[in-house]
Amino acid sequence: MKRAVVFGASLSGLLAARALADFYSEVVVVERDTLPTSPSPRRGVPQTEHNHVLLAHGAREYESLLPGLTEELLGAGAPHVDMMRQTRMVFSGYELARGDCDTKLIHASRGLLEHAVRSRVKGLSNVEFREGCEATGIVHEDGRVTAARVTRLADGNRVETLASDLVVDALGRGGRAATWLTELGYEAPAEDRVKCDVRYVSRFVSMPADALNGDHFLLVGAAPGLPHLLAACYLEGDRWMLTLAGMAGVRPPTTDEGIQEFAETMPIPDFCETLREAKPLSDPVSLHYPYSVRRRFERLRRFPDGLLVVGDALCSFNPVYGQGMTVAGMQARILRECLAEGSDNLARRFFPAASKAIDVPWSLGAGGDLAMPEVEGYRSPRIRLLNRYVARVHRAASRDPRVAAVFFRVAGLLEPPSALLRPGFMARVFTSRAPRRRDPRGA
Numbered sequence: 001m002k003r004a005v006v007f008g009a010s011l012s013g014l015l016a017a018r019a020l021a022d023f024y025s026e027v028v029v030v031e032r033d034t035l036p037t038s039p040s041p042r043r044g045v046p047q048t049e050h051n052h053v054l055l056a057h058g059a060r061e062y063e064s065l066l067p068g069l070t071e072e073l074l075g076a077g078a079p080h081v082d083m084m085r086q087t088r089m090v091f092s093g094y095e096l097a098r099g100d101c102d103t104k105l106i107h108a109s110r111g112l113l114e115h116a117v118r119s120r121v122k123g124l125s126n127v128e129f130r131e132g133c134e135a136t137g138i139v140h141e142d143g144r145v146t147a148a149r150v151t152r153l154a155d156g157n158r159v160e161t162l163a164s165d166l167v168v169d170a171l172g173r174g175g176r177a178a179t180w181l182t183e184l185g186y187e188a189p190a191e192d193r194v195k196c197d198v199r200y201v202s203r204f205v206s207m208p209a210d211a212l213n214g215d216h217f218l219l220v221g222a223a224p225g226l227p228h229l230l231a232a233c234y235l236e237g238d239r240w241m242l243t244l245a246g247m248a249g250v251r252p253p254t255t256d257e258g259i260q261e262f263a264e265t266m267p268i269p270d271f272c273e274t275l276r277e278a279k280p281l282s283d284p285v286s287l288h289y290p291y292s293v294r295r296r297f298e299r300l301r302r303f304p305d306g307l308l309v310v311g312d313a314l315c316s317f318n319p320v321y322g323q324g325m326t327v328a329g330m331q332a333r334i335l336r337e338c339l340a341e342g343s344d345n346l347a348r349r350f351f352p353a354a355s356k357a358i359d360v361p362w363s364l365g366a367g368g369d370l371a372m373p374e375v376e377g378y379r380s381p382r383i384r385l386l387n388r389y390v391a392r393v394h395r396a397a398s399r400d401p402r403v404a405a406v407f408f409r410v411a412g413l414l415e416p417p418s419a420l421l422r423p424g425f426m427a428r429v430f431t432s433r434a435p436r437r438r439d440p441r442g443a
């Protein structure tokens, strides 16, 4: 296999390039932005300025693709945070109990994570980056994609055709593969959507590292009747990223007073006190995420050889569950496993395997969204029952560290959701004592 072209140099494109580099003599990564040489934000990835959590499962996938990455991030100052002992989580109005689940999270900012992954991939001798170049199409002959079309923005919009054995669309949620397929006479993939209508407002603030009594992460999830979320995460550079989010059309404020008032709608009075003393380090920035979308390429009867779709272009998850970067890592591993078995029928093998990996995070996210009466969408009797049960799990987890540990591991994609339905676990959930702390909002 000679040349693979990857469209998009954000995390899913970079990780796919890492996997491809072991199988193709040349991998070309095409990116519209000029890529920074430091962990700074850039236009094509506006979410960089908002809180990003790499789930525990994701950290393992990244480490296996790029051995030594964890040490590198820690060396760059990213805190290594005990998932249960140093994180304070409030779900369905209940603060989860502390205990042991033997797992640590890497608190690197999104900018630092992408910078570290990019530096590694740039260091591979057979990977070339074409920056300032727009992915504008694919060339198709006799049922296979044979080349990538690229417009060189810095060069008078000169169009270039790159012959390739494989083109990978890693262009994010605005991925172009579906449009290109229909232009070539193929069907577009069906789409599953959940209209979560999420708005983020984030800023960096300065607070002491021990501002939360040694906790390095605070997350207050949305509760039925109050679709507000808040996250505060201690990051490299001795700073905190504060994110407010609203679901189902709620718009978090962007003024200093508004931010304080929004935080005060949450059951975290001690944090609100601390926040009052915090010093802003950056202006608040906003981002609107209208709906989650899953494109069902695995269901297409006809699909050309020589084309794949990865990352948010394949499935873009509601960001409040922190899943996209982890699933990008899972897909890169799957791509590597598929290529290890050869390049024939690659799409026919990759899409079903990737879809299987997407199933769990998608159902956790869509199920969580539909627990909110404010979110539009059909709730089957099964989803209603599961959501009532999950609220009960949160209640029990506020008292019982063993229930909390299993919940943490399922949310971190380390265990399947079926772990919440094991008889012994369910017995603990239904016999738990009264909750330790009740949300004053009555959620």
Ligand SMILES: Cc1cc2nc3c(=O)[nH]c(=O)nc-3n(C[C@H](O)[C@H](O)[C@H](O)COP(=O)(O)OP(=O)(O)OC[C@H]3O[C@@H](n4cnc5c(N)ncnc54)[C@H](O)[C@@H]3O)c2cc1C
Pocket: 007, 008, 009, 010, 011, 012, 013, 030, 031, 032, 033, 043, 044, 045, 047, 050, 051, 052, 053, 054, 055, 133, 134, 135, 136, 170, 171, 172, 173, 200, 287, 289, 310, 311, 312, 313, 319, 320, 321, 322, 323, 324, 325, 326, 327, 328
């Ligand atoms: C507000 C927010 C918060 C999030 N929080 C989390 C979190 O906590 N945890 C988590 O795991 N995930 C989170 N995510 C998701 C995560 O950001 C993505 O899953 C991750 O970036 C992987 O996306 P991607 O590489 O597929 O696409 P993107 O990151 O969207 O990148 C697409 C790339 O394609 C480039 N591009 C676009 N069009 C063209 C073109 N025509 N030609 C050339 N290049 C082009 C862009 O410049 C960019 O580099 C969050 C997302 C949002 C929006």
